[in-house]
Amino acid sequence: MCKGLAGLPVSCLRSARGVKHRLGCLLQKSHSCEQRAAHSKKDQGAVCQRVSQEEVKKWAESLENLISHECGLAAFKAFLKSEYSEENIDFWVSCEEFKKIKSPSKLSPKAQKIYNEFISVQAAKEVNLDSCTREQTSRNVLAPTLTCFDEAQKKIFHLMEKDSYRRFLKSHFYLDLAGPSSCGLEKQSAAKSPADCPSLVPQCA
Secondary structure: OOOOHHHHOOOHHHHHHHHHHHHHHHHHHHHHHHHHHHHHHHHHHHHHHOOOOOHHHOOOHHHHHHHHOOHHHHHHHHHHOOOOOOOHHHHHHHHHHOOOOOHHHHHHHHHHHHHHHHHOOOOOOOOOOOOHHHHHHHHHHOOOOOOOOOHHHHHHHHHHHOHHHHHHHOOOOOOHHHHHHHHHHHHOOOOOHHHHOOOOOOOOO
């Protein structure tokens, strides 16, 4: 005869509650991931409407070409956001904006804001810097100039260049924008060689 939950041992009830809690957490994480992917797709769609394929091909030549282009930067940020690793590009952009400051009175508060957000060991979006560069940047912020983040920015640029940029070129964020070659878009004669339509994305080592 079924005695219901009251007839179960306390340890079983605790175990069941634990399983329910874990399932709830997993569902919340899944929903969060789906929302982030949807936002990334939306961002990518906005980029697709404003960029030509000729420009997209240039992005595969260098990271500098990619992030110096407004649409390329947006696509790269959407990719990094999908990987939960957008702190590097956010830091790079913040440094670029910092170097454009005209008023000396704004240097110190802006420098401190960037330091607290990205450089401090307790920063919410801490970037991966070696201890020497971190210490030097910390000293620079005490008497900030327009170049006080240059070394840290350079290190983060090279880090992205070696790692996330290469993954970006192999991701759907880039490949969808690059699209199929003209051989796939137009019905050519069967005699046309595939070599006539080279890949838009170079193979990364």
